Amino acid sequence: MPDSTLVGLHHEEEHHPELLHHFADAQQQRDSASLGMWVFLATEVMFFGGLFCAYLVYRRWYFPDFAAASSTINMWLGATNTAVLICSSLTVVLAVWAAQTARRTLLIISLIATMLLGMAFLGIKGVEYKEKFDEHHVPGASFSFNNVPVPGHPGQYANPHHAQIFFSLYFVMTGLHALHMIIGLGIFLWLLIMSWKGRFTPEWHTPVEIGGLYWHFVDIVWIYLFPLLYLIDRHK
Amino acid sequence: MSDHSKSSPLPTYFAVFFALLVGTGLTVFAATLDLGRFNAAVALTIASIKATLVALFFMHVKGASEKLTKLVVIGVLFFLLLLLGLTMTDYATRPWS
Amino acid sequence: MPQPAIAPPVERENYLNAKYGVWSWLLTTDHKRIALLYLLSITFFFFIGGFFALLIRLELLTPAGDLVQADTYNKLFTMHGMVMVFFFLIPSIPAVLGNFLVPMMIGAKDLAFPRINLLSWYLYVIGGVMMLHCMLTGGVDTGWTFYAPFSTNFTNTKIVEAGLAIFVAGFSSILTGLNFVVTIHRMRAPGMTWSRLPLFIWAHYATSIIQLLGTPVVAVTIVLVAAERALHLGIFDPKLGGDPLLFQHLFWFYSHPAVYIMILPSMGVVTEIIACFSRKRIFGYSFVAFSSIAIAVFGFLVWAHHMFVAGMSVYAALVFSLLSYAVAVPSAIKVFNWTATLYKGSIHYDAPMLYAFGFLGLFTIGGLTGLFLSALGINVHVTDTYFVVAHFHYIMVGGAVMGYLGGMHFWWPKISGKLYPEGWARLAALIVFIGFNLTFFPQFLLGYMGMPRRYYDYSHMPEFQILNVLSTAGATVLGVGYLLPMIYFLWSMRYGKPAPDNPWNAAGLEWKTPSPPPTFNFDEEPVVTWEAYNYDELDSPDKGALRGEEVPVAR
Numbered sequence: 001m002p003d004s005t006l007v008g009l010h011h012e013e014e015h016h017p018e019l020l021h022h023f024a025d026a027q028q029q030r031d032s033a034s035l036g037m038w039v040f041l042a043t044e045v046m047f048f049g050g051l052f053c054a055y056l057v058y059r060r061w062y063f064p065d066f067a068a069a070s071s072t073i074n075m076w077l078g079a080t081n082t083a084v085l086i087c088s089s090l091t092v093v094l095a096v097w098a099a100q101t102a103r104r105t106l107l108i109i110s111l112i113a114t115m116l117l118g119m120a121f122l123g124i125k126g127v128e129y130k131e132k133f134d135e136h137h138v139p140g141a142s143f144s145f146n147n148v149p150v151p152g153h154p155g156q157y158a159n160p161h162h163a164q165i166f167f168s169l170y171f172v173m174t175g176l177h178a179l180h181m182i183i184g185l186g187i188f189l190w191l192l193i194m195s196w197k198g199r200f201t202p203e204w205h206t207p208v209e210i211g212g213l214y215w216h217f218v219d220i221v222w223i224y225l226f227p228l229l230y231l232i233d234r235h236k
Numbered sequence: 237m238s239d240h241s242k243s244s245p246l247p248t249y250f251a252v253f254f255a256l257l258v259g260t261g262l263t264v265f266a267a268t269l270d271l272g273r274f275n276a277a278v279a280l281t282i283a284s285i286k287a288t289l290v291a292l293f294f295m296h297v298k299g300a301s302e303k304l305t306k307l308v309v310i311g312v313l314f315f316l317l318l319l320l321g322l323t324m325t326d327y328a329t330r331p332w333s
Numbered sequence: 334m335p336q337p338a339i340a341p342p343v344e345r346e347n348y349l350n351a352k353y354g355v356w357s358w359l360l361t362t363d364h365k366r367i368a369l370l371y372l373l374s375i376t377f378f379f380f381i382g383g384f385f386a387l388l389i390r391l392e393l394l395t396p397a398g399d400l401v402q403a404d405t406y407n408k409l410f411t412m413h414g415m416v417m418v419f420f421f422l423i424p425s426i427p428a429v430l431g432n433f434l435v436p437m438m439i440g441a442k443d444l445a446f447p448r449i450n451l452l453s454w455y456l457y458v459i460g461g462v463m464m465l466h467c468m469l470t471g472g473v474d475t476g477w478t479f480y481a482p483f484s485t486n487f488t489n490t491k492i493v494e495a496g497l498a499i500f501v502a503g504f505s506s507i508l509t510g511l512n513f514v515v516t517i518h519r520m521r522a523p524g525m526t527w528s529r530l531p532l533f534i535w536a537h538y539a540t541s542i543i544q545l546l547g548t549p550v551v552a553v554t555i556v557l558v559a560a561e562r563a564l565h566l567g568i569f570d571p572k573l574g575g576d577p578l579l580f581q582h583l584f585w586f587y588s589h590p591a592v593y594i595m596i597l598p599s600m601g602v603v604t605e606i607i608a609c610f611s612r613k614r615i616f617g618y619s620f621v622a623f624s625s626i627a628i629a630v631f632g633f634l635v636w637a638h639h640m641f642v643a644g645m646s647v648y649a650a651l652v653f654s655l656l657s658y659a660v661a662v663p664s665a666i667k668v669f670n671w672t673a674t675l676y677k678g679s680i681h682y683d684a685p686m687l688y689a690f691g692f693l694g695l696f697t698i699g700g701l702t703g704l705f706l707s708a709l710g711i712n713v714h715v716t717d718t719y720f721v722v723a724h725f726h727y728i729m730v731g732g733a734v735m736g737y738l739g740g741m742h743f744w745w746p747k748i749s750g751k752l753y754p755e756g757w758a759r760l761a762a763l764i765v766f767i768g769f770n771l772t773f774f775p776q777f778l779l780g781y782m783g784m785p786r787r788y789y790d791y792s793h794m795p796e797f798q799i800l801n802v803l804s805t806a807g808a809t810v811l812g813v814g815y816l817l818p819m820i821y822f823l824w825s826m827r828y829g830k831p832a833p834d835n836p837w838n839a840a841g842l843e844w845k846t847p848s849p850p851p852t853f854n855f856d857e858e859p860v861v862t863w864e865a866y867n868y869d870e871l872d873s874p875d876k877g878a879l880r881g882e883e884v885p886v887a888r
Contacts, residue, residue, distance in 0.1 A: 021442070021853075022441070022442040022443035022444075022447060022853075023520075024520075024858060028519055028520065031302075031519055032445040032446075032515050032516075032519045032520070034305075035304065035305075035308075035514075035515045035518060035519060036445065036446060036511060036515045038305055038308045038309075039308060039511050039514055039515060039545060040511060042308055042309075042311070042312035042545060042546070043507055043511070043545050043546070043548070043549045044549070045312045045313075045316055046312065046315065046316065046319075046545075046546050046547070046549040046550055047549035047550070047552060047553050048553070049316045049319055049320070049549075049550065050319070050549070050550040050553035050554060050557075050583050050586075051553055051557075052316075052320065053319055053320055053323055053579075053582070053583065054557070054568060054579060054583070056320055056323075056324065057323065057324075057327055057576065057579055058568075060327065061327075061574075061576075062574065075264070075267075079260060079264050082260045083257060083260060086253065086256045086257055086260065087253075089253075089256075089290060089294055090249060090250075090253040090294075092294070093249050093293075093294045094246075094249070097245060097246065097249075139564050139565075139566045139567075140564040140565065140566075141564075141565075159574065161567055161572075161573040161574040162574045164566065164567050164573065164574075165566065165567050165568060165573070165574055165575060168560070168564075168566035168567065168568055169568075172556065172557065172560060176553075176556075212294075212295075213295055216290050216291070216294050216295045217295075219290060220287045220290055220291070223283050223286050223287050223290070224280075224283050224287065226260075226263070226283075227263050227267070227279035227280065227282070227283055228279075228280075231263065231264070231267040231275075231279055232276075233275070234267040234268060235267060235268050235269055235270045235271075235275065304518065312546065315546045315633060318633055318634065319550065319586055322634065322636075322637070322649075322652075322653075323582045323586075325646070325648070325649040325652055326578070326582065326637065326645045326646045326649040327646075328646075329646040329647075329648040329649055330645070330646040330649075332646065332648060333646050333647045333648070
């Protein structure tokens with residue numbers, strides 16, 4: 001009776017150590033991992049999408065109050081963070097290229113650079129949050145937003161309740177984003193360890209590729225968050 | 237995903253990188269101009285161009301061998317716009333009721 | 334002369350006996366074992382939800398609120414809804430039958446991500462344990478829809494814990510959907526083109542799309558509710574400038590497509606059963622396949638029909654009403670195709686087919702009453718009455734659960750390697766059908782006459798009692814009907830006749846494996862050269878012998 005645990009491969013190629021048994025070949029495994037990450041990113045788009053929906057509704061309803069609230073968050077820190085993330089996306093793409101072309105040193109350096117930039121992002125975010133905490137702009141019992149003028153409308157002051165809604169969305173959206181960054185740092189730490197051990201080759205470096213996809217997604221979310229949160233009516 | 241092109245992708249990566257930084261600067265600059273109702277549209281357009289560049293070149297959607305990746309991206313954007321758009325049919329027309 | 338000792342026959346190795354021990358189950362990555370782990374868990378929650386239903390129906394036997402207090406009754410219908418929706422119906426067919434069959438039907442050894450599959454089950458269990466703990470320490474009283482601002486500002490029940498439980502279970506659902514989509518795209522055997530896929534696969538593919546796109550939105554809504562409760566943010570609080578309707582928009586954006594998550598897999602099951610027990614190809618394969626995708630897409634366009642009387646814009650309501658009529662079309666297409674398949678078929682009335690027939694009638698009634706609800710004028714009168722309750726129970730119980738039971742009977746020989754007792758199964762199907770109609774048809778009448786839902790006391794409308802008594806009597810019968818399969822399925826595992834590979838002579842790759850199948854399903858990748866539902870070949874004199882040789886079967 002044939003051993004039913006024997007798996008027949010119908011290709012003659014060498015059994016790559018990273019090939020999982022239920023896949024027919026390495027290409028199928030690679031394509032599955034890639035599609036899996038893209039589909040997961042689609043779910044993440046919808047996850048943030050709910051928040052963008054709430055934001056859209058209230059920005060329309062309370063535009064002056066949102067503008068006033070937005071004018072109190074630090075646009076330059078936000079812009080710097082945008083640049084930091086863009087740099088990190090570059091280092092990610094360099095890391096993937098390094099893995100594809102067997103450049104182990106560049107791979108490791110790029111991964112470390114990405115993580116440093118990610119930590120810089122979180123550090124700057126921390127500074128921003130501290131500013132908001134000090135100004136009593138964190139929603140909740142100690143929230144206060146009195147006598148803040150609406151940009152471009154002298155004598156008109158923002159409604160504190162509506163401003164609190166802005167800050168609620170600000171903290172939930174950027175907080176959720178920061179959480180995804182932290183998870184991204186964890187993923188890249190693991191990639192760094194695997195790279196250090198020399199596990200990635202031009203034939204197999206799928207985790208670097210799909211880790212990169214995740215990081216770029218986090219960057220794209222921020223690309224939208226920055227103008228929507230920091231740049232409402234800044235010209236007034 | 238293997239590297240299909242024979243030439244180095246590095247020049248493209250750096251070009252996109254600079255474009256993204258320029259786009260960010262443009263966004264901040266445009267925000268300081270009074271474009272009335274178009275401030276938001278301009279900001280979102282620039283953001284969308286940046287996001288598209290990241291997706292096409294950094295995430296390798298351009299040149300992806302299968303149409304499936306593009307289908308996933310376009311599909312999810314369709315459903316996101318559905319969420320935003322159909323919700324707005326309520327909010328935009330409520331004052332008329 | 335002493336007889337030589339005869340060794341007992343060695344049991345062929347299959348996925349059930351390949352490895353023994355608790356850890357070989359708890360750490361398995363075999364999709365078939367994970368399916369059974371799910372089977373145990375969802376059956377457990379089915380009984381919990383059913384227990385709450387029983388208490389609800391007991392209270393409603395009399396007009397006075399004399400069994401439980403008002404607050405307790407609120408908790409009963411809330412927990413009944415939350416458990417049944419999130420911990421029974423949404424996982425049921427995909428997690429049990431989908432997990433078991435999807436790889437086999439497409440000729441694969443497992444799903445694309447077996448470890449993520451196991452993670453899905455653990456997330457479901459963790460969510461379930463959290464929900465259990467929540468229920469045991471007081472529960473929730475908002476209704477399964479946990480509308481703001483009651484859920485965010487006024488109730489003092491355990492919203493955050495229940496929300497977190499649903500959040501975690503939601504990720505189980507997302508990961509299952511992700512696994513199915515990638516598997517169906519990437520791991521079909523050579524020759525298994527999209528147009529040769531069983532319609533069960535198309536149904537699960539469509540279901541997975543909904544799970545992937547919709548669940549994250551309710552997940553983030555739960556985050557907002559938790560934040561609102563903790564910090565009084567004002568996002569949904571009118572006193573602070575928030576809009577309660579925003580909660581409803583975000584909630585129903587998922588929860589309406591969720592009902593299609595609950596019904597589409599059942600439709601897939603019914604398609605397989607009807608083809609097999611009419612001995613015919615499905616009429617209009619492409620129409621049925623594309624209608625599944627259409628239901629998934631259209632299902633995202635109609636959510637605000639749950640909000641017609643909540644204060645939304647009348648103009649938006651018109652749009653959603655029109656779209657809600659449109660979403661009925663693909664479902665109707667399926668019903669036409671099933672009927673056309675039955676026409677001039679060679680009908681066999683085995684238990685799975687009895688459930689499929691039940692599905693056809695009951696789903697049609699449930700679906701048509703949905704159209705009543707889509708009409709704005711009627712909606713105003715029957716919203717929040719028992720008409721709505723009857724409508725969705727006809728679809729969820731008369732449709733989805735019937736399909737689930739039919740599927741469990743159809744594939745039981747494959748799953749367990751044993752045959753269930755057919756006589757008892759047919760009796761149980763009949764009892765379920767009768768019990769179901771006795772429970773829920775009176776509720777259409779009650780709702781139409783004006784009995785509100787979620788009321789524990791209807792003593793100002795004592796004329797409703799007789800229909801309520803009928804409904805409760807029906808629920809008891811229904812309960813018996815559900816208990817019977819539990820008993821005889823368990824009985825069959827020990828005493829049932831061993832099942833042949835293909836007891837129904839059904840089409841499909843899963844029937845070409847032994848019952849129960851070996852761990853890796855197929856020795857080598859099958860190569861498919863025939864169309865789906867080739868019943869004409871299977872029933873021809875040579876019993877499609879050529880086809881049998883083309884699939885190398887693990888023995």
